[in-house]
Amino acid sequence: MTILELQKLSKKYHQAENFAVQEVSFKVSEGEILALVGESGSGKTTLLRLIAGLEHPESGCIFLSGEKIVDGRLSVPAHKRKVGMVFQDYALFPHLTILENVCFGLHDVDGDPEKIAKETLKMVDLKENYNNYPHQLSGGQQQRVALARAMAPNPKILLLDEPFSNLDALLKDQVREDIRQIIKHTGITAIFVTHDTRDALSTADRIAILHKGYLQQIDSPENLYENPANPYVANFFGKRNEIIATPTLEGFYTPFGFIKDARSAEYNNKVRLYFRPQHAKILRSDVQHLSGKLFSVAYLGDHQMIQLADDEGRRVSIRANPRKKFNEKDRVFFTIDKFGVEEVY
Amino acid sequence: MELTKLKYYWWNKWIGLALLVVLVITIPILTLFFNIFDPPGESWSHLKENLLYDYFINTLLLLIGVALCTFFLGVSSAWIVSSYNFPGRRYFEWLLILPLGFPGYIMAYTYTGLLDYAGPIQSFMRNSLDIQVNGGIIDIMNLPGAIFILSITLYPYIYLLSRASFSQQSKTLQEAASLLKSSRSRTFFKVALPMARPAIVGGIALASMEVLNDYGVVKYFGVNTFTTGIFRSWFSMGDISTAIHLAVALMCFVFALLFLENLHRGNSRYVSSNPTNKPAEKSNLSKPLRYLMSGICTFIFLVSFFIPFMQVLNWVFLTYQKVIDREFFLLIYRSFALAISSGIVIVLLSVILLYALRLNPIKWVKNATKVAILGYAVPGAVIAIGIMVPVLELDKYLASHFSSDGRGLWITGSLFLVVFAYVVRFMAVGFHPIESGFQKVGIHVNEASRLLGAGTNKTLFKIDLPLIKPSLFAGILLVFVDVLKELPLTLILRPFNYHTLATKAFDMATNEMIAESANAALVIILTGIIPIIFLNRLIRVRNI
Numbered sequence: 001m002t003i004l005e006l007q008k009l010s011k012k013y014h015q016a017e018n019f020a021v022q023e024v025s026f027k028v029s030e031g032e033i034l035a036l037v038g039e040s041g042s043g044k045t046t047l048l049r050l051i052a053g054l055e056h057p058e059s060g061c062i063f064l065s066g067e068k069i070v071d072g073r074l075s076v077p078a079h080k081r082k083v084g085m086v087f088q089d090y091a092l093f094p095h096l097t098i099l100e101n102v103c104f105g106l107h108d109v110d111g112d113p114e115k116i117a118k119e120t121l122k123m124v125d126l127k128e129n130y131n132n133y134p135h136q137l138s139g140g141q142q143q144r145v146a147l148a149r150a151m152a153p154n155p156k157i158l159l160l161d162e163p164f165s166n167l168d169a170l171l172k173d174q175v176r177e178d179i180r181q182i183i184k185h186t187g188i189t190a191i192f193v194t195h196d197t198r199d200a201l202s203t204a205d206r207i208a209i210l211h212k213g214y215l216q217q218i219d220s221p222e223n224l225y226e227n228p229a230n231p232y233v234a235n236f237f238g239k240r241n242e243i244i245a246t247p248t249l250e251g252f253y254t255p256f257g258f259i260k261d262a263r264s265a266e267y268n269n270k271v272r273l274y275f276r277p278q279h280a281k282i283l284r285s286d287v288q289h290l291s292g293k294l295f296s297v298a299y300l301g302d303h304q305m306i307q308l309a310d311d312e313g314r315r316v317s318i319r320a321n322p323r324k325k326f327n328e329k330d331r332v333f334f335t336i337d338k339f340g341v342e343e344v345y
Numbered sequence: 346m347e348l349t350k351l352k353y354y355w356w357n358k359w360i361g362l363a364l365l366v367v368l369v370i371t372i373p374i375l376t377l378f379f380n381i382f383d384p385p386g387e388s389w390s391h392l393k394e395n396l397l398y399d400y401f402i403n404t405l406l407l408l409i410g411v412a413l414c415t416f417f418l419g420v421s422s423a424w425i426v427s428s429y430n431f432p433g434r435r436y437f438e439w440l441l442i443l444p445l446g447f448p449g450y451i452m453a454y455t456y457t458g459l460l461d462y463a464g465p466i467q468s469f470m471r472n473s474l475d476i477q478v479n480g481g482i483i484d485i486m487n488l489p490g491a492i493f494i495l496s497i498t499l500y501p502y503i504y505l506l507s508r509a510s511f512s513q514q515s516k517t518l519q520e521a522a523s524l525l526k527s528s529r530s531r532t533f534f535k536v537a538l539p540m541a542r543p544a545i546v547g548g549i550a551l552a553s554m555e556v557l558n559d560y561g562v563v564k565y566f567g568v569n570t571f572t573t574g575i576f577r578s579w580f581s582m583g584d585i586s587t588a589i590h591l592a593v594a595l596m597c598f599v600f601a602l603l604f605l606e607n608l609h610r611g612n613s614r615y616v617s618s619n620p621t622n623k624p625a626e627k628s629n630l631s632k633p634l635r636y637l638m639s640g641i642c643t644f645i646f647l648v649s650f651f652i653p654f655m656q657v658l659n660w661v662f663l664t665y666q667k668v669i670d671r672e673f674f675l676l677i678y679r680s681f682a683l684a685i686s687s688g689i690v691i692v693l694l695s696v697i698l699l700y701a702l703r704l705n706p707i708k709w710v711k712n713a714t715k716v717a718i719l720g721y722a723v724p725g726a727v728i729a730i731g732i733m734v735p736v737l738e739l740d741k742y743l744a745s746h747f748s749s750d751g752r753g754l755w756i757t758g759s760l761f762l763v764v765f766a767y768v769v770r771f772m773a774v775g776f777h778p779i780e781s782g783f784q785k786v787g788i789h790v791n792e793a794s795r796l797l798g799a800g801t802n803k804t805l806f807k808i809d810l811p812l813i814k815p816s817l818f819a820g821i822l823l824v825f826v827d828v829l830k831e832l833p834l835t836l837i838l839r840p841f842n843y844h845t846l847a848t849k850a851f852d853m854a855t856n857e858m859i860a861e862s863a864n865a866a867l868v869i870i871l872t873g874i875i876p877i878i879f880l881n882r883l884i885r886v887r888n889i
Contacts, residue, residue, distance in 0.1 A: 056354040074351035079795040091789035105797030
């Protein structure tokens, strides 16, 4: 069931020249975790704040569990939307204790606020020190309090602004998994903003990619990675090689050699072939395969990234076994398992 | 399903309340501009022929003179204190700000007393050195004297702002300059001074606004300026429309000043705000030079604070038995009550303005609040005229409708009016600490509270106000001190025979009771010093 729907939402900040969010539409199903991904300035945080009611759009509509909460310049104030939010800096109330922080949103719930608050705190794995003040906790603990505070009133949807950006690399993987477990456990719908594609790929059910305020693609992590809708999305998830090729009836002529492929028959003009480094394979023999001159080698622990150059110096990156030895100016043979084709205009 | 009404997002009761506050606060200035096209009164033509030129030239000379003197005093002392090590430097850092607590008019009486025939300086010269001085040589009751008095009380503005700028200029910058083989003095002229320019210009603008506001010094020294002109037309001639014309002329000076400041500062933010920058290191000097620096600072401190302060103490010692009675404590009580209530009202209104903006940072509301705090630039006499004109009209109307004999002043001369005037003039003083308080707390706690279902009222009282409590007190304190010193507004608007410490001191001094006036003056000075020390600590903490 759809719980949140955005219809052609556009937002422009006062001094800005361009729209921060442009005609963005999508739906979120109940219980889903959606990641909003983009570079800084892509409009992802603005979108989150529009849903929360902290910013107001120029035009467009938002429906939350079937109810229209935004219609152009008209809107339901933030405090009546029943939306929970975890801020990047946690925004805990420094003058209130942990328990008081979590109780703050529980003024009109049925039942004992303190009991609900304590249960929620237990759920996020905070079991003591309820009478401490936020500054007495570690960063990770503060984040759990913020999460508990946002979830305690049982909001219709939970928004998280860059939830993993303040954590150091060692902690991050653990916290990411913990938070995913907590959210999935309660079955709440969650939207989180991140600039880190790894966070998005590992945590979200679906990912929405924004660029310059436009929604580029919204899909499952696998589909985004394997079938990007456009070059921007493809490049966003890691390194991508591009080579210009000429189609023939049987395959493509590239600066690195000929590659057999049935798709070539569909094209008349020059095309661009694109593939990820891990989709190329290094071979020993030169029969019917591509080759390039070794340009550089970078050892990265679990793999090596090598760059090969054609006669004119154009380069491709290929993933290689970490123990393989390369010599300077070797000619390296390779094949591409999987690649995309697009026409060059 | 529960139906929630959709509302226009930019409208809420806080915006409405804020606009109302802005409207009320701008009434005095709006009044002046609506009345400017009224024909001037009878005394205008006389004034235009004989006095207007004097007003103009004196005001201009006063402005230029004070700007130059405060520039030299303020910048040189700030540079010495912020870039050299010398004996007593840490003390001079804040001792040099103390003159800010000395109202100009009190400084004027004190120096007049000091340099009097019977004063300590002439007596000393006469009795110990056997030198008879012709009164004219050290007569300071003239234009240069007024420049001197205003300069030594106002230079701390430039000192404070340029010191902050000098000490924010980072160590790396200083090192870069010295690696380029730039000497210390060359660094000052080529790097430090140009970089501090926005701060210095801001300081001079503040000092100039105080000069335009001043009535006590110029009146006492008999220098005719626009301010004294306004008082003359109002009190002596009862010519309201002439007073309005003079007030508008004075406002032109203010606008020119604001324009010049803006033009000069532009959007330049020369001081790098990178918090990781280490403050510049203080350089060591040879022994004689070190003592020279101490000497310069000591001299400035002696002249601008210590000597006049001692004179005030001396007078208090001589006269306190005569002056300090029940009446005097009543005076203190009244002044304090008036100042504190103005502080509370200003802080309250500032919270309304800033909270509306905090909930909804809409551009035109932001601009409206900027207008509301412009009063600090408007001379007290101008505000007073702007208030009196509509209030007299209102009183006429009220009297004709509600009074049995058709006479009576209902609002004119009420304390309510005085407080209102203080609010208009000192709004910025209480506004700024609260603004920075809100900024420091950040918007996220407010947003978090609202997303947890708390309405705007609950968020304000449960979250925002408790978090900015120190700023609220700072705002009240700063307004308190300024109101206590205030003279021209109070003189025009106070109820008949009602005195504050400031008007009492002024009254006594102009009635040849300078020594007696020192008692009230001492209370004003001492209360004025408290927030200065507080303010200095604030600046220092920020720099470290």
